[in-house]
Amino acid sequence: VIESAQAFLVAAIAKEVEPTLWVICPSVHRQELLYETLINWLPDALFLPEAEFLAIENILPDQEITAERLALLSRLEGKQRHLIVATRDSLDQPAPPRGALRAAALSLQRGATERLERVVESLGQAGYERAPQVTTRGQFAVRGGILDVYSWQAQLPIRAEFSGDEIESLREFDLDTQTSVGHLPAVEVLLGASDDQSGTVRDYLRKDHLQIAIEPEDEEHGAAIVISEGWFRPGGEEDFSGAFVDCEIGEFDTGEFIIAQAKRQQFFTRLTSWWESGARIAIYFQTEGEIERFREIMADAKIEISGLALIEGTLPRGFCFPAANLVVLAAAELFGRAPTHGRRRLQRATKFGTHRAQIDFSELHEDDLVVHLEHGIGRFLGLTKLGSTEAGVSPAGERPANPSAPAADTAAATPEVLAIEFADEAKLYVPLEQSFLVSRYVGVGKKSPQLSSLADAKWSRARKNAAASIFDYAGKMLALQAERETQTGHLFGPDTKWQLEFEHSFPFRETPDQLKAIADTKQDMEAPRSMDRLICGDVGFGKTEVAIRAAFKAVMEGKQVAVLTPTTVLAQQHFETFRQRMLDYPVRIEMLSRFRSHAEQRKVLEQLRDGSVDVVVGTHRLISGDVVFKDLGLVVIDEEQRFGVLHKEKFKELFKLVDVLTLSATPIPRTLYLSLGGVKDMSTIETPPLNRLPVETIVAGYDER
The missing domain is CATH 3.40.50.300 (P-loop containing nucleotide triphosphate hydrolases)
Incomplete structure (x- = not known):
């Protein structure tokens, strides 16, 4: 079975068998590609992400991956039939013991009788943090008869509204807006067992479950069904009568299907031969626009497409199944476009905070240029005590009022100041409470400016000229904007x-x-x-x-x-x-x-x-x-x-x-x-695309691993 048809074969098997299916892939990459293709035919298929084991110590695993794993494992403890796509390595990764999640779950149903005080007490005993507003998993908030809780395994937090001892409504809500998203008939809140990793994922694979191995590396895979591109039964004759093969429609670069008439004609000829043989033909397109474009091209070529099934879905490459006279094509091949892989994603609720950096004068070094709002450009000499300054001059330029005062009293009365040097070695001492008047000098080019003088009015005139220029330019901008408006x-x-x-x-x-x-x-x-x-x-x-x-x-x-x-x-x-x-x-x-x-x-x-x-x-x-x-x-x-x-x-x-x-x-x-x-x-x-993950910056020590 060629790689592009393996997901289709899994879907066909799933429709014919009753027990839960485990599809075991050799790598995460193959797992994601197979899952994205599989949901074209089985949208309810489940994806088991591998647990994160970071080489950096003291860094917690991704909460979204942990929550998705817990949610999937919780569903496996029920009696419903599922299809799980996993990797070979994920089966042996740590997980809560089988049955622990079900035993530790608190069930809430709309219309059921339940005391709010008992639920709050259970959450507190289970380690949930009480907060004024729920912002992350493991928190709950109570406002009157309304309980907000973000369970460890849930994609969204839950809002339960109590009327006396009756649960009047259950709703999911958005973390950012704190508004309800949808109503729920019942929910389960995980009270414990999430930290207990004494079991493995393999414990959830029961005897009545069916395993399908994709491209196994050895014969000790333990799967009942093996799907491989090059595998055949040892010792037997190779039989390709039921094989999935490539459709051989040719290679199209971007735009060639539209402008390269010779290549397009080859595809039309191949399509006609399939029609004449009575084949069922389906083409998967990534967008509705591609479907409309294909219809126009076929209409210009005067080719009837009423017998074609044009379907919107993600399929990287097509395949043919001669035994069933079935042809499945991918528009990504025809249009020469790489398929997008955006449906398999984590439901993240990432908050992006904005913080304005405050000026920190401890970051200034000696001899750095600074600008004083009233006196101009100077050189920063550092933080100093007035008691250690030359001649004991105060920030106001005056000597201390009582020179004979004790040294301890003088030190207590003279806090730290910013020492700034101006032209002619004049110094200005700025109290910390007036440090807002000082800013870093940001110039254009590498040339250093001259230090301003405290003895003339050049800086004052420069400020007035700059303000006048700003007003003149603002007037021009205002006139331009008025012209655009009128x-x-x-x-x-x-x-x-x-x-x-x-x-x-x-x-x-x-x-x-x-x-x-x-x-x-x-x-x-x-x-x-x-x-x-x-x-x-x-x-x-x-x-x-x-x-x-x-x-x-x-x-x-x-x-x-x-x-x-x-x-x-x-x-x-x-x-x-x-x-x-x-x-x-x-x-x-x-x-x-x-x-x-x-x-x-x-x-x-x-x-x-x-x-x-x-x-x-x-x-x-x-x-x-x-x-x-x-x-x-x-x-x-x-x-x-x-x-x-x-x-x-x-x-x-x-x-x-x-x-x-x-x-x-x-x-x-x-x-x-x-x-x-x-x-x-x-x-x-403000909303990120479906498959965009936030940039995470980690500062850590060097590690050879």
Whole structure:
């Protein structure tokens, strides 16, 4: 059985047998791939993740993996039939003894009689922590007749509402919003046994369970059924009459199925031969957009597809089963796209906290340059006691009021101060309570500035001139913003058929926040006022896809799009991403950066002027004087916090009525203030994609392991 058909064979066996099935895979990678394919036919299949054993001491295992294992093992103690996909190593990993989870579970049913005080007492005795609000597993909270509890094995916390001694309702709720998600008829709260790892997973494999080994390494696998690509019974003749084989439809690179007519014709010929033989044919597509695209291609080729089963699902590669005259194909092969593996995931509820770093003067070193708000640039000399200073000068520049006072009293009356040196070796002592007036010097370039003088008013004049310049520039920005608000920009029309097809071809599942950001962006583009929207979201949350769809919408109306990035590496990355997403459509995408030669840049500039380039991706080069667009309709600024205000406003000034879409994970305070003040519209993407895991940073000692 070839690898792509092994999950299908497992599903076929599962539909014919009664007992619980264990599918034993040789590795975690094979386990995940088989599970993702298997749920096309058996969506209720269970995945047993391997337990984490970190080489770093004093680091607890991942709570989500532990909870998922406990939940699965709890279900195995029931009488229902299951199909579990596991690895060979996971069977011998520690687990609670069989029967311990069921014995330690507290059952709560809606409408049942149960005293809230008894439940709270049981939770406390089991080691649950009472908290004002539930934030993590192992906690519970009580507010009047409402009990919130986050069980060790649950995906979501539970909210039980008591009316007297009766459980009136049971609901799951979201940790972040603390709002209910769905109602439950009954729940089980694990009171103990989660820390007891004296058993193994193999203890849950009963005698009446059936094992299926995938690619076993030796004959001592103990499985009743073996599925392998190269295995055959020793001593017997090889019989391939019931084998699963490759469909041999050829290799298609990205876009070849659409533009390579000869290769496409070979597939049509193969498809016709299967039809004539009466074969049942099914094709699995990753998205609805791929299905629509396939229908259009077949309609253009005048090929009837009424006998084909077009199914949405994840299948990396197809297979044929000649014995049953069955053909199963994967659209990933036809379109030359790598299959996405996003359905097998952990249900994480990760909180992202933001902490503003406070200025810590202990991090300042001697001779570092600092800026005093009132006196200018100085050199930090360190923390010192006034009693140890020269001539005993006080922070106010005066000597102590009573020079003859005892030393102990003087020391007690003189706390630590910041010593700062200015020009002409003048020193200023700043009390710690006034340290907010001092900040680190952040300059441009490597040249060190001159120290300010305490004897003249140069610093005061520089501050006034800077404030006047800020007001002048703010006035220009205000006039520009007023012009954008009062004048009418380009009014984009509603989505075209190609736009809908393009969005359906997105190989991932959009998050709710991402869909809202896309809808807000389109609504702005279809409004008469020029768009100025900020898309704020963490790295990997899908901001680029919002920009890609907006760019495609602009190109569909004959407008040009400029994508401004801070670095050449990011420009190259966006260039590849835009080109990959729009490969199936007549959209020309070019790049302007130092990765291109001068001759190539001149050619791109000419094509921008005559309108033959639809989308250009580049760095600061895009705001050079020689860059001229024929009909620019949209500007996308990525990582806006890494651009200066002058750069971004210059783009707006050059193209006053052009729609502007800004992307940032950490917007600068000015941009955030404009968004919160209503000058700039803002969309936030707070929900991570389905298979995105948070970045975990661990500081630990060196370990040879």
